[in-house]
Each structure stands twice: as structure tokens, then as C-alpha cells.
Amino acid sequence: MSWLTITTMLFTIGSVYGGLGLMLGLVFFRRPNEED
Amino acid sequence: MMGVAIGAGNIWRFSRVVAQNGGGSFIIPWVIFLFIWSIPLIIAEIAMGKLTRKAPIGALAKTAGPRIGWMGAFIALVTTGILFYYSVVVGWGLSYFFYSITGQISHTTNYHSLWLTYSKGYFPLLAHIFSICIGCFVIYRGVVNGIEKTNKFLMPALFLMILIIGIRAITLPNAWNGIQFLFTPRFEELMNYRVWIEALTQNAWDTGAGWGLLLVYAGYAKRKESIIVNGCLTAFSNNAISLLMGMAIFSTAFAIEQNQGIESLIGGDGATNTGLTFIYLPQLFHRLPGNFFVQSAFSALFFLAFSFAALSSMISMVQLTAQTFQELGMGRNKAIGLTGGLAILFGGFSALNMAIFDNQDWVWSVGLIVSGLFIAFGVIRYGVNRYRKEVINTSPYDFKLGKFYNYIIKILIPAQAIVLIGWYFYQSITSLDPEWWNPFRVYSAGTILFQWGIAILAFLLFNRWLVRKTLGTFSEKRNG
Numbered sequence: 218m219s220w221l222t223i224t225t226m227l228f229t230i231g232s233v234y235g236g237l238g239l240m241l242g243l244v245f246f247r248r249p250n251e252e253d
Numbered sequence: 254m255m256g257v258a259i260g261a262g263n264i265w266r267f268s269r270v271v272a273q274n275g276g277g278s279f280i281i282p283w284v285i286f287l288f289i290w291s292i293p294l295i296i297a298e299i300a301m302g303k304l305t306r307k308a309p310i311g312a313l314a315k316t317a318g319p320r321i322g323w324m325g326a327f328i329a330l331v332t333t334g335i336l337f338y339y340s341v342v343v344g345w346g347l348s349y350f351f352y353s354i355t356g357q358i359s360h361t362t363n364y365h366s367l368w369l370t371y372s373k374g375y376f377p378l379l380a381h382i383f384s385i386c387i388g389c390f391v392i393y394r395g396v397v398n399g400i401e402k403t404n405k406f407l408m409p410a411l412f413l414m415i416l417i418i419g420i421r422a423i424t425l426p427n428a429w430n431g432i433q434f435l436f437t438p439r440f441e442e443l444m445n446y447r448v449w450i451e452a453l454t455q456n457a458w459d460t461g462a463g464w465g466l467l468l469v470y471a472g473y474a475k476r477k478e479s480i481i482v483n484g485c486l487t488a489f490s491n492n493a494i495s496l497l498m499g500m501a502i503f504s505t506a507f508a509i510e511q512n513q514g515i516e517s518l519i520g521g522d523g524a525t526n527t528g529l530t531f532i533y534l535p536q537l538f539h540r541l542p543g544n545f546f547v548q549s550a551f552s553a554l555f556f557l558a559f560s561f562a563a564l565s566s567m568i569s570m571v572q573l574t575a576q577t578f579q580e581l582g583m584g585r586n587k588a589i590g591l592t593g594g595l596a597i598l599f600g601g602f603s604a605l606n607m608a609i610f611d612n613q614d615w616v617w618s619v620g621l622i623v624s625g626l627f628i629a630f631g632v633i634r635y636g637v638n639r640y641r642k643e644v645i646n647t648s649p650y651d652f653k654l655g656k657f658y659n660y661i662i663k664i665l666i667p668a669q670a671i672v673l674i675g676w677y678f679y680q681s682i683t684s685l686d687p688e689w690w691n692p693f694r695v696y697s698a699g700t701i702l703f704q705w706g707i708a709i710l711a712f713l714l715f716n717r718w719l720v721r722k723t724l725g726t727f728s729e730k731r732n733g
Contacts, residue, residue, distance in 0.1 A: 218433065219437065221277075221437060221438065222277070222433055222436050222437045225277050225280060225281060225436045225437065225438055226432075226436040228281070228284065229280050229281075229284050229436065229496065230496070232284050232287070232288075233284065233287070233489060233492045233493050233496055234493055234496075236287075236485065236488075236489040237486075237489035237490055237492075237493045240482060240485045240486040240489055240490075241486070243482050243652075244482060244486060247482075247650070247652075
């Protein structure tokens with residue numbers, strides 16, 4: 218498998234599933250910030 | 254909100270568009286547009302819904318001024334145009350559910366033939382009419398909650414099944430070639446305007462950006478409900494499902510075809526390409542562990558969950574169109590009846606003829622670029638900085654958007670829309686298609702100009718009437 222395929226795979230999966238994980242983390246662990 | 258966006262776009266359309274546009278060459282712009290098109294627009298749309306609590310015509314007129322109401326009408330038309338053939342896809346899902354419970358899927362060996370026979374008959378028309386009737390009935394009886402409750406069971410089931418088939422697919426022999434196809438870009442294809450247009454429109458299809466659906470949904474949301482986190486979660490989860498489905502479909506397709514005949518699949522148009530999901534998924538179910546009944550049950554449950562996911566998206570489209578008619582002064586029942594009647598009539602052509610289906614998918618999907626541009630224009634007219642501070646950054650459940658958002662809406666979104674549409678028309682007129690002007694060709698520039706042109710002209714002419722009917726006034730005083 219070429220470096221191009223691996224890079225594209227990491228970029229795509231990292232962006233999509235990384236973003237999803239981050240947002241789920243925010244939903245479950247972030248508390249409302251009333252002073253905002 | 255995820256229920257509105259997760260539907261046929263992730264399961265059926267993504268694989269089809271990836272196949273037509275070179276796999277990895279398509280995936281890169283598709284991910285880029287998630288960040289610079291879909292997410293900023295979804296945030297703008299949800300905020301606009303919370304600000305105005307109106308369907309697109311009223312929302313744009315209240316945000317950007319009454320002279321801009323026609324842009325909202327165009328957004329509503331694009332989504333209605335998609336509704337007309339989306340119901341056909343819901344019908345395909347319901348038909349394949351029927352095929353699963355009657356054992357036809359498990360007994361068949363030639364799935365290409367099953368799809369071609371099905372798609373060329375009258376069954377898709379009946380299934381389309383049936384799905385529109387369900388959609389209208391749900392809204393007429395006010396049982397949207399019932400559908401949502403059903404989805405609370407079926408959505409997790411769908412996720413679980415997609416995960417199972419994803420794992421099974423990538424463990425098939427030769428499946429790795431499909432994964433390589435999905436993630437290996439070719440630079441010559443990256444220079445093709447169509448790959449970029451399709452990548453943007455598919456991302457908008459996946460996430461619901463620019464459809465006006467999230468705008469209408471947000472109109473019913475609580476004031477304090479999160480805008481940014483909800484918007485991002487909707488976008489990421491939709492793309493995550495699309496990607497997993499893409500891996501499952503291409504692993505299966507390459508494993509089954511063993512690279513022979515795959516050329517006709519990749520880059521092709523027509524019924525075989527359009528029905529990619531319906532040809533390869535049943536073959537994957539056939540390769541799951543378990544006996545005939547287990548495989549049939551899995552297939553039935555998958556197509557049932559698919560149909561419900563697509564149905565809940567379709568219902569929100571029916572709601573958008575009916576609400577637009579209602580805000581124009583029509584009674585509720587008449588508005589629902591008119592929406593259903595128009596959808597049965599115009600969608601009927603797409604159900605019976607794959608060329609019309611492909612034409613409508615092309616015209617109104619590219620229309621989503623213009624819809625997104627119009628939403629950004631509404632925010633620009635309101636004042637992006639003011640919009641960001643007073644409308645978006647208001648929920649205690651959100652992080653705050655910085656000034657970079659102003660530049661995305663003011664510069665990046667208009668630039669993407671103008672460059673892509675300009676690139677498309679320039680290429681069409683100068684080199685690609687000698688009959689680019691012909692409105693009766695499936696993918697010509699002329700068909701887009703003709704259908705958009707008539708709509709925009711009509712909306713411009715009747716703008717004053719549309720806004721006065723929707724808001725009760727044509728005053729320049731804006732919301733906020």
C-alpha cells in the first residue's frame with residue numbers, strides 16, 4: 218500500500234472519526250457555562 | 254437533529270457518487286468541504302431557524318430583508334425538488350425490505366438482474382406513491398413523534414448493523430482493493446471540476462447543509478439548546494456513517510467482482526451505478542455467518558432501518574414544503590395534500606425513468622450550492638459579526654465561535670460557490686459538451702440553467718407577494 222493511500226486514509230478517518238469523538242466528548246463531559 | 258440528516262444520502266448516494274468520481278480523488282475534497290462548507294452553513298442555518306422560527310422564505314426575509322425572500326423560496330424549491338425523487342429511494346428501501354421478508358433476496362443469485370428488473374418495472378412507482386402517502390399521513394395525523402420513537406430503536410439498530418456489515422465486508426478476500434480504491438487519490442482526477450462539485454454536493458447531502466431542514470427543525474428547538482455542538486455532531490456523525498458504508502460497499506464490490514467488470518462499475522452512469530447499494534449489500538448479507546433465516550432477518554431489518562432513516566428525512570422535507578405553503582396562507586390539510594400530490598406527480602417520472610431520476614438528482618443537488626450561498630448571503634446582510642455574537646454564541650452548552658467564522662461566511666463560502674459554479678459553466682460552454690445548452694440532456698448546463706432560471710425568474714417576479722403572504726408585511730424592518 219502506497220504512502221499516498223495511507224496518508225489519505227489517516228487524513229479522512231482522523232478528520233471524520235476524530236471530529237465525531239471530540240463532539241461526543243463535548244456532549245457528554247462539558248457542563249453548561251451559565252456565565253457565558 | 255441527526256435523524257433529519259441521516260438517511261439515503263449516507264447509505265445509498267455516497268457509494269454511488271464515490272464510484273462515479275474516482276474514489277480517493279473524491280474523498281479528499283469531500284472531507285475538506287465538511288469543514289469549510291457544511292459545518293459553517295449548518296451552524297448558520299440552525300441559528301437562523303432559532304432566530305426567525307420560520308420556513309426558508311420567512312427566515313431569509315426576516316434575516317436579510319424582504320427583498321431577499323425569493324432566495325428562501327429557491328432554497329425551499331431545491332429541497333422540494335430533492336423530495337420528489339428522494340421518495341423514490343425510500344420506495345426502493347421498502348421494496349427491498351419486502352423482497353427480504355419474502356425470501357427473494359436470499360434465493361436470488363444474480364443481484365444485478367434483480368435490480369435491473371425491479372428498477373425497470375412499475376414496482377418503484379407504487380413504492381414511491383406508498384412512501385409519499387406514509388409521509389403525508391404522518392404529518393397529517395401529527396404522528397411525527399411516533400416515527401421518532403420508532404427511530405430511537407431503529408437508528409441504533411442501523412448503526413450496529415452498519416458496523417457489523419462493515420467489519421464483515423473488510424474481512425472478505427480481495428476486500429482490501431476496495432479500501433485502496435476508496436483512499437487512493439489520482440491527481441489528474443483532482444483537476445476535474447466535476448469531482449469537486451460532486452464532493453461539495455455530496456457533503457451537503459450527507460450533512461443536510463443548505464437544505465433548510467435544520468432551519469425548520471431549529472424553529473421548534475428550545476432557546477438554550479446548543480447550536481455549535483449540535484451542528485458539528487450532526488455533520489461528523491453523518492460523514493462517519495457515509496464513510497463506513499463506503500468501506501462496506503467497495504470492499505464487497507471488489508471482493509465479489511475480483512477486479513473483473515469493476516471498470517463498468519467505476520465511473521459509470523445509469524441504473525447499475527444508481528443502484529450500487531441495492532446490488533452489493535444483499536450479496537454481503539448472503540456472506541454473513543448464519544443460516545438462511547438469519548441472513549434473511551438481517552437483510553429485512555437492515556432495509557427496514559434504512560427505510561425508516563430515509564423516511565424520517567423525507568418527512569422533514571414534506572414538513573418543509575407543507576409549512577412553506579402554510580406560511581403562504583394555505584390551510585394545513587390543503588398544504589399537506591398539495592405537497593403529496595405534487596410529489597406523487599413529479600416523483601413519478603423519476604420512479605419510472607432512471608435518466609429523469611439522474612437529471613433531477615444532478616440539477617437539485619448542484620442547487621444545494623446555491624442554497625448554501627443564499628444562506629450565507631442572508632447572514633452577511635444581517636451582519637456576520639452581529640449574527641455570530643447575538644445569535645450563534647448564545648447557548649450555555651456551546652463553546653464560542655471566534656472571528657474566523659466571519660471570514661468563512663463572508664469570503665470562503667461565497668468563493669467556493671462562485672468558483673465551483675463558474676468553473677462548471679465555463680467548462681461546459683468552452684470544451685466539454687457541444688450541446689451544453691440543451692435543457693433535455695441529463696447532465697447539461699442547459700438543463701440546470703433552464704430549471705433554475707424558470708424558478709428564480711418566477712420567485713423574483715412574485716417576491717413581494719411571497720414575503721407579504723409569509724410575514725404579513727413587506728416592511729424593511731428586520732429581525733433583531
